[in-house]
Each structure stands twice: as structure tokens, then as C-alpha cells.
Amino acid sequence: MTQDLIGRWKVWMPVDTVGIWIPCLKRRTFCTKVTQGRKDLILVPVDKRRSKVILNRTDHAQRAKGLLKDRQSHVPSATNPVKTLVREINATLWTLENSGALSPVDQRIARAQDTALARFYVHKEGVPFQSIVSLKGTPTYGLANLLFRRLKFLTANSDTTVSSSTQFFEKLKGLSLLPSDVAISFDVTSLSTPQELAVETTELLLRRTATDTPKSFNF
Structure with a gap:
């Protein structure tokens, strides 16, 4: 299925076992068709971009649970604050x-x-793995x-x-770079x-x- 997606659409990120990154403003119908009836797939928004990411649902859940186990960053709450x-x-x-x-x-x-409550989700591959929290509609x-x-x-x-x-x-x-200049991120x-x-x-x-x-x- 992944290879079929690569052949039919241009993607913005490398495709691996985790998911595929698709500009869904123009491909919204396509994204919906891909995930429709597929309980093994989940569609999540991309941080600060008008796109969607199709992910493996099990892998997504495991990664999210792994992040939430970090008690230095996340603490369970007995009540809704x-x-x-x-x-x-x-x-x-x-x-x-x-x-x-x-x-x-x-x-x-x-x-x-x-x-x-803010919605918590993940989609980025690799380490360090960052969580994304959607604050729209929060207090x-x-x-x-x-x-x-x-x-x-x-x-x-x-x-x-x-x-x-x-x-x-x-x-x-x-802006021009000299041969001796180094661009870093x-x-x-x-x-x-x-x-x-x-x-x-x-x-x-x-x-x-x-x-x-x-x-x-x-x-």
C-alpha cells in the first residue's frame, strides 16, 4: 500500500513503517478514502501545517503511551482541572x-x-520524539x-x-554563502x-x- 501511495501522490516526508505525510487540503477526499474502514490506520494533523499524516494506529498509540510515561513532563490527574x-x-x-x-x-x-482538555498526539519519527498538543478550544x-x-x-x-x-x-x-560557510539546523x-x-x-x-x-x- 505504501508503494502505491508513493506512486500516485507526491509526499512531503520520507515514507517508512510509521506513516506517510500528505498535503490534505487538496487530497482530503483521498485521505478519507485511504483511512475509511481501516481500523489499523489513523489520520492526524501536522504541527503548524495544513496537512495530514496517515499513521499506523498501533504504532501511534505505543509512541504516545511511551511519552506519557515520562513523569518529569506528564503527571496523572485524579480530577478534571x-x-x-x-x-x-x-x-x-x-x-x-x-x-x-x-x-x-x-x-x-x-x-x-x-x-x-487539550488534545495530545504524535506523528514525528525518530529520537528525540516530541509530543504535539492542540490548544484550540482550551481554557x-x-x-x-x-x-x-x-x-x-x-x-x-x-x-x-x-x-x-x-x-x-x-x-x-x-543571501549567498561562501564555500567556507556551513549551514546547520x-x-x-x-x-x-x-x-x-x-x-x-x-x-x-x-x-x-x-x-x-x-x-x-x-x-
Whole structure:
């Protein structure tokens, strides 16, 4: 079956015993047909790309369970913490709105509604093997969107920040490498940003742009 897929469609990643990577925006019907009625296959989204990955269901489950056994990163919870988290977030947002620090519109954007636990899945081959967590619809999703909108001006003039692949390609135009230059890439072993470091860095940037803050950051 794998060889048949290779012959019929162009894939974006090497095909192995784990799965096949397919751009499913144009191949959605194809992906559905491939997995329909196949209990041994599972279709999962690709991290930060509009594509899908067809995986062996048993292998996918084994890899996910292996990651969840790491007690340094994952701890079992006896109860569902979502209700408590939603209540705390919304209470904080109401307090900010009542104090005038947050507008009613921003309060509605950040408010947690109809939330669910984050979905956990995997699709990447090799070691280190990283988990992917879908945060859409979780209690902090609206709050994260609001913070992104309000804080993105802090990186507006950064030479090391790329907001899109289009901008990245523009930066590469006209760039040439010497024979002595070496191009390298780094494998990220930790996809989680330390919260204390994130807050500290944000506060530092806000202090540096204190003169522009009232115009750009209206909380």
C-alpha cells in the first residue's frame, strides 16, 4: 500500500513503517478514502501545517503511551482541572475589566467558554520524539490570542523574529554563502517555553519600550 501511495501522490516526508505525510487540503477526499474502514490506520494533523499524516494506529498509540510515561513532563490527574481553571481565568478577567485595565471587548475575547482538555498526539519519527498538543478550544486559548495581539508589537523591529514563511523567504533573497560557510539546523528537544523566563523577557521588553507602551499596549 505504501508503494502505491508513493506512486500516485507526491509526499512531503520520507515514507517508512510509521506513516506517510500528505498535503490534505487538496487530497482530503483521498485521505478519507485511504483511512475509511481501516481500523489499523489513523489520520492526524501536522504541527503548524495544513496537512495530514496517515499513521499506523498501533504504532501511534505505543509512541504516545511511551511519552506519557515520562513523569518529569506528564503527571496523572485524579480530577478534571478544566472547570477550576476556567473559573479562575474568568474571575481574573472580570476583575481586570471592573478595574478598567481591560476593555469589555478584550474580556470577551480572552474569556474561556465551551472549553475542553487539550488534545495530545504524535506523528514525528525518530529520537528525540516530541509530543504535539492542540490548544484550540482550551481554557487559555482566548487569553493566549489576546496576549499575542497585545504583545506582538514588542518584536516588530526584531532582526531575529520571523512572522511567516513569506517573510523568511524575503530575508533569504540575495543571501549567498561562501564555500567556507556551513549551514546547520538545531533539533529542539524542549518545545515548552519556561513561564518565568517568558514573563521576565516580556517585562524587560516592555520597560525598554516604555515610551511607546501606552499607544500599543492598552490593557
